[in-house]
Amino acid sequence: MQIQDLPYPDPGVPDARSGPRFLVWLGRNQLGGQAKALAWGLLHFMSVSGLPFCVGFAVQAVVDRSGARLGMAGGLMALCGVGIALGDSMLHRAAVTNWITAAARVQQLLARRTALLGSALTRRVAAGEIVAVSTGDVEKIGWFVEAVSRFTAAAVTIVFVCVALVVYQPALGVVVAVGVPILALAVLPLLPRATRRADFQREKAGHATELASDTVAGLRVLRGIGGEELFLDRYRRASQEVRHAAVRSARMWALISAIQVLLPGLLLIVVVWHGVNLARDGRITVGELVTVYSAVMLLTYPLRHFEEIAMAYSFSRPSAKRAARVLSLERATDGEGSREAVVPAGDLYDPATGLLAPAGRLTAVVCGDPDTAGVLAERLGGHAADSSELPSALVGGVPLDELPLDSARSAVLVQDKDPVLLSGTLRELLDVPASGDVSPEEALTAAQCGDVLDALAQGSLDAADPMDARITERGRSLSGGQRQRLALARSLITDPEVLVLDEPTSAVDSHTEARIADGVRSLRQGRTTVVFTSSPLLLDHADRVVLVHEGEVAAVGVHRELLHSEPRYRAVVTRETDDEAAAHELGHLPELEEIEETA
Template sequence: MLRAAVGEQRRGVAVGALLGSGHQVGEALVPVLIGVVIDRAVAGTDAGALARWLVVLAVVYAALALSFRFGAWSGERAAVRADHDLRVALVRRVLEPGGGAEEGRLPGALANITTEDARRVGAVNMALMLGISALTGILVCSVALLRTSVPLGLVVLLGTPVLLWLGHLLSKPLESRSEAEQERAAHASAVAADLVSGLRVLKGIGGESAALDRYRATSRDSLRATLRATRAQAFQNGMVLALTGCLIAAVALLGGRLAAQGTISLGQLVAAVGLTLFLLGPLELLASVNAEMAQGRASANRVAEVLATPYAVRAGGATLPRPVRGAVRLRGLRHGGLDGVDLDVEPGELMGVVATDPAHAAALLRCLGRHTDPEEGDVELDGVPLRELDPGELRTAVLVAEHDADLFEGTVRGNVAGAADGTDGASGGPGAGGASGRPGVEIDAAMEAAGVTQDLGALPHGERTAVTERGRSLSGGQRQRVALARALAADRPVLVVHDPTTAVDAVTEARIATGIRHVRKGRTTVLVTTSPALLAVTDRVVLLDDGGRVADTAPHADLVRRHETYRAAVLA
């Protein structure tokens, strides 16, 4: 992961490292030039030489300042670009039609990985650029000290690798604690997002205190992990700084003894002391680079886990027939409690499905939308098994509208219109008409059928009323009707709707049932529900019993007369 993040930005890192190295070389040359000025101009009282060397010194200062500015710009740009590319890759993986990345992870955890962990991996580019620059500065300083005095140069050349090795060992605890810190922070974010999304329910059942206690405990765990990581970083920085101070003290002590013995001149002593003080900068920089690399490695592991998550379903090599007729067939379907379900849905049929166990309904929806493949048996669309299709292509023909579908920030009409033109991703595919090749349902007709039009008078700005994130500004019934209108406007050849009217009154529900039948005429529609108003307008109803099998298939009125189980599920 780190190699890929750096490799894609290698040009920016190389330019930044080159300019950064120029800055470090200039910084190392400053004390050397001051020593030359003392020996050749000040000691000899040569005003002309002094002026010339001061000009050289000014040029070096200007060069190192410009090198730092543009080198830092190039390195930071590479870091930000790598961060951005990684965020895009993570979002693309999460939104991949094959799914799987979200399994076992709350949305808050994925958001933390996509933001903070991606940023830390991207920052490795800047750290690498700074590390190369620091090493270049140390090398130039060592060469300058060797030319001044071989013992001084050897102390630096031999001491620096030891210092780097010790710094690497000291970064190991930081790496493990940084990974734990990010995991706890991601979990805290996930719990917070979970609690906010269910705030209304918590208030309704009086669970605020329990939720607060849960978040407080999670937040404290995150705080403890952060403090442990911070202590590890502080310990590493302190130890590296102390070791760096010992190396600098050794160089200064040796240089002072050599000057006292007359082995080096006054200017050389000043240069040696200046170079020794200069060493403090690149050595501290290497310590911070070690810390950045440790955090980057920990974050890279977390990012790699998401990107390497196996797909829930794989794309097959088959393609959809054009146009899609909408014939759906289930053969020997076994999954999540469903036990050998055999079912044929004719093209253009409006079918109801009543499951006495909600888990069976959920399993059926997952198989029809190909969010998972059945354990046994097959689901076919126009004779083509779904497992042989690309899930993205399949969803241009089959739309499974979940009961708890979320709305998007925007307006009421914008949420419905987005499904018709494919602009908000709500429909899972391209524009109106889908794969059927037929003209799409008009937005106004979809809103009328779903009961949204009748509800616009109660909204402050009608269809232009603002919708906040996930539709929280609307009531439960309003959200359901807008979500249903969006599904109808998508106009897929096959539409599967799960309990679309649980939050509306009986009169509105009956009107919506009629609207669905009118708008979906000639298109295959499956209503997975226990609503008698919706089931009454279907062509026939399939009853799934507690064993996950098809108990009976008949029109709604016939099933009401002859099945006690059906009456209990639908009329109770």
């Protein structure tokens, strides 16, 4: 795989059982690139290691006054120089290719998993953690994959040089062969502590990223309550914790680097001292002493790759662990599906609560707990994270977890209470997979977006048509009610068999809410629609109202009947307190019709 061939047609199925297994899986999928980088790395390191022998050969040729051997040594040195330059250039090219392709594979896997899980992902993994995994962690994983080939080439070169020195000059070669493994393994006792500090730093950095992401997302609210300084102080403290953790981690890696400099220096002193004594005794020549000295000095270059691979693995292991955690998350329904790829039609039924939404009708669901409503809405769409414990929702008697992913999403569309608007023009926002039966104009009218179009047209200097006006990231330039209405229009255009809306009008005024209720009822005529709400205006337009209390259906009827007959329903819809309920039972409060009109 080359960079120009990206993205991958299929990034594969990762081994996400653990971080190390995921790294091994990445390596196996890049054997060709790793082999290419290893070959160029061997050429580079072997050429570097050949220079000491050429230098020693040249020195001995000068001592022996041999011009032919001196010329031969010069030619060999030139050949080593070419090998060094060519090998280094191509090694860098191959290694960077491995880095980028590995990072691209991980990013594709994360994007595919994000699309598969949908809104269930952010309930199981913090948004800041997802951002950290898809940015910084991807780079660290790519760094380790890229460093493996260089480390392997360096290790093979060191073994080759040690064996060559033992054969070339046993008296000094044995000292080098014994000392080099000690140099390579000397830092191993420090690696666990360095890894723990790197993990701690990454944890603090992830927390700071999550805090910054949440602060930016809620900036409008923070300004409204004057909480900018409070959250800024929190981020300052989190940032300082990251700095302290980074300094502690850097100190440990500085100690490892110092040892990697100190020990080769000590080995060089031992070799020189022993070699000088051997040369005085006439047991080795000056050229042999220079060769061994130069070889030991240049061995510090490939030895540094032992430190790099240790650092790369220490930083990439927790990153791979986090990436594997995200990639191991499963969708509530089966992505492949055990049934044919057809979109079922019929009643929507949730066995866990007993909720039934008849086909072709508008059903309103009232829950006292908003969090329960959100979880139930997601489960109706087949996105809930707890499907292993609760049965799947059914459409027309077909379990959603037995449908292929595309069919399940075509059957049921869930719009949560905080829908996201992607940046781009309004035309691009509404360009979604749709049945074609609902036009953008009809959807915008039903969602009462007339004033939103006017605001977009006035705020855009270069767009004559409001559909060409640009919407900023997450619709931050719009009010909460405007975002809700545009998101509702987008859902209406899709025109799914079943549409589930979670508090679609919580941020709009009552007059607009009444018109939206009429528009949705009219546009969704003959389609199954489920609305989670406690608004009397929406409830009064529903064909059927279901009260869910403590995870079960507690009452079914129409809005006005339930107001009279069900105290728990009345308490949620009218915000009635216990004292008011008792007073109502005694007849000390106005009639329900009055309360309802006021609501």
